[in-house]
Amino acid sequence: MPAVSVPTSPGADFHHFMEKSRLLEGENLTTAIPRALFTPRTSRGLLGFGVSLSLYAVSIAGIVLAPHWYLYPPLWVLAGLGGWGLHCIAHDCGHGSFSRSRRLNTYVGHIALLPLLYPYQSWRHVHNMHHAHTNNLELDTDWRPVPAQVYARMQWWERAVYSATRTWAFWGGSIRYWLVSGFRPGFFPKASTAREVRRSIAFTAPAGLLLVAGLFVLAGWQGFVVCFLVPWLAIHLWFSATTLMHHSASDLPFLTSEHWTRNAGRLLLTTDFVYPRFLNFLTHNIAVHTAHHVAPAVPFYNLPQAQAALRHAYPGVVREERLRPLSLWRILRDLHLYDARNGFYQTFSGAPVPPEGSGS
Template sequence: MGAFNFPSAPDAHFDDFLRRSRQIEGERLADAIPKEYFQPRVARGLLGFAVSWALYAGAVAGLLWSPNWWLRIPLWVVAGLGGWGLHCIAHDCGHGSFSRSRRFNHAVGHISLLPIVYPFHAWRHVHNMHHSSTNHLELDTDWRPLPAGMYDRMSLRQKLVYLSTRTWAFWGGTIDYWLKSGFRPGFFPKRQQRREVRRSMAFVLLVAVPYVTMLGWFFGVEGILVCFVAPWLVTHAWFSATTLMHHSASDVPYLTAEHWTRNVSRLLVTTDYVYPRWLLFLTHNISIHTAHHVAPVVPFYNLPRAQQALKRQYPGMVRERRFSFKQMWLIVRRLHFYDTESGFYTDLSRAKVEPETQPAAVTGKRAS
C-alpha cells in the first residue's frame, strides 16, 4: 500500500488512542500472565478436538439420513459450528500451544482444517502475518479497510469483492482469503513456506477428492451440495463473522507505520465478545482474543485466566462487549472505508463514521 502519513487531521478520539498507546510503550505485556498458564494439557486439547469432530460428523450424518428437508438448516448450523470449532483447534496447533510436539501440532492441525479444505501451512503462514501486523493499515491481512481513493482505482472485480465482503456477503470474507492464499504457494515469500504449503495442499487433496467423489457416487450432486458445500459455507460464515467483529470497531483505528507499535497491536485493537458458556466451550474460547494476541502460546482452555490476569495488570485496556447481532449489523452497515482524516472509518457514501463512545473501562491506567 505504500507509506502514508495518516490520519491527516486526527480528532480527539485518535489522540486519546495514542495516549493509551504511550501508556503501554515498552511494557512486556506477556509478563502479566502467570507462566503456568502457558503449559499445554494435551488431553484437554484432544477433548476439544473430539467434541468438534463429533459435532461436525454427527451433523453431516444427520444430513445424509434425515428424511425431512427442514432439518437441514439447523444441521448446517451445527456442522458449521463443529467446523469452526475444529478451526479453533487448528488455531492452537498453528501457534504451538496444543502440545509441545511440533509434529503432533501439525498433524492435528492438518486434520482439523479438513472441513474447510484449508491447507494447514497456508493458513498458518497467513495467520502469522496477521499476528505480526494486527491493525497495521499497510500490512495486516485480516479485514483491513482501504481508503476510498484506493478503492476508486481498483478493477471492477476487485471492487465487487471488497464491497460485498464488507456488506451483504461479509460471511464470505474468509473465503476470499482462502482463494488468495490457500492453494497458491507463490503467495508466500520464503522457499520453506512454499514447500510446506505444497505438502499441505497434497494432504488436503488426497483426503478431500476421494471424500467428495464418494459423496457424489452414493448420494449424487445433491449429496455433495448438502453434506459438503453447505457445511463448508457455514463454517466460513462462523469464521468470517468472528474475525470481522474481533478486528472492526468504529472507535478502533487501523494504524500506519508512523503510529503502529507491537504492544498496541497486541492489547488495544481487539474487541472480545462475551459468549454464553456453552458457546465458549464449543468455540474453544476463541472470543477471548486479546489474551491470545498478547501471548499466542497460551492454550485455549487457559485463556480465561490469562485474560483476567491482563485485566488486573492493565485495567481498562482490554476491550470487552457482550455479543449482539446489532453490533455486527452496525459493522457491515457502516464500517466500509478507512478515513484518511480521522484515522477511523467512513461509510459507502464517504461520510465519516463517528467513533462510538466507550465506557470508562477502556481508559484506565496500568496497575502499579
C-alpha cells in the same frame, strides 16, 4: 509507507488512542500472565478436538439420515459450529499451544482443517502474518479496510467483491482469504515456508478430491451440496463473522506503520465478545481474543485466566462487549472504508463514522 502522514487530520479520538499506545511502550505484556498458563495439556486439547469432530460428524450424519429437508437448516448450523470448533483447535496447533509436540500439532491441524479444505500450513503462515501486524493498514492480512481513494481506483469487479464482503456477503471474506493464500506456495516469499505449504497442499488436495468425488458417486450433486458445500459455507460464516468482529469497531483505528506499535496491536486493537458458556465451550474460547493476541502460546482452556490477569494488570484497557445481534450489524452497516482524514472509518457513501466506543 504513505507519501504523507496518515491520518491527515487526526482528531481527539485518534490522539487519545495514540496516547494509550505510548503508555505501553517498553512494556513486556506477557509478564502479566502467570507462566503456568502457558503449559499445554495435550489430553485437554484432544478432548476439545474430539468434541468438535463429534459435533461435525454427527451433524453430517444427521443430514444424511434426515427424513425431511426442513431438518437440514439446524443441522447445517450445528455442522458449521462443529467445523468452526475444529478450526479453533487448528488455531491452537498453529500457535504451538495445542501440544509441545510439533509433529502432533501438524497432524491434528491438518485433520482439523479438512472440513474447510484449507491446507494447514497455508493457513498457519498467513495467520501468523495477521498476528505480527494486527490492524496495521499496510501489512495486516485480515479484514484490512481499503482507503477510500484506493477503492475509487479499483476495477469494477474488485469494488464489487470488496463491497459485498464488507456487507451482505461478509461470509465470503474468509473464502477470499482461502482463495488468495490456500493453494499458492508462491504467496509466501520464504522458500522454507513455501515448501511447508506445498506439503500441506499435497495432503489436503487429494483428501478433498476423494471426499468430493465420493460424495458425488454415493449421493450425486444433491448429496455434495447438502452434506459438504452448505456446511462448508456455514463454517466460513462463523469464520468471517468472528474474525471481522474481533478487529473492527468504530473507535478502533487501523494504523499506518508510522503509528503502529506491536504492543498496541496486541492489547488495544481487539474487541472481545462475551459468549454464552456453551458457545465458549464449543468454540474453545476463541472470543477471549485479547489474551490470545498478547500471548498466542497460551492454550485455549487457559485463556479466561490469562484475560483476567491482563484486566488486573491493565485496568480499563481490555475491551469486552456482550454478544448481541447488532454487534455484527453495525459493522456491516457502517465500517466500510478507511478514512485517511481521521484514521477511522467511513461508509461507502463517503460519510465519516464517528468513533463512538463499542466496548470498554
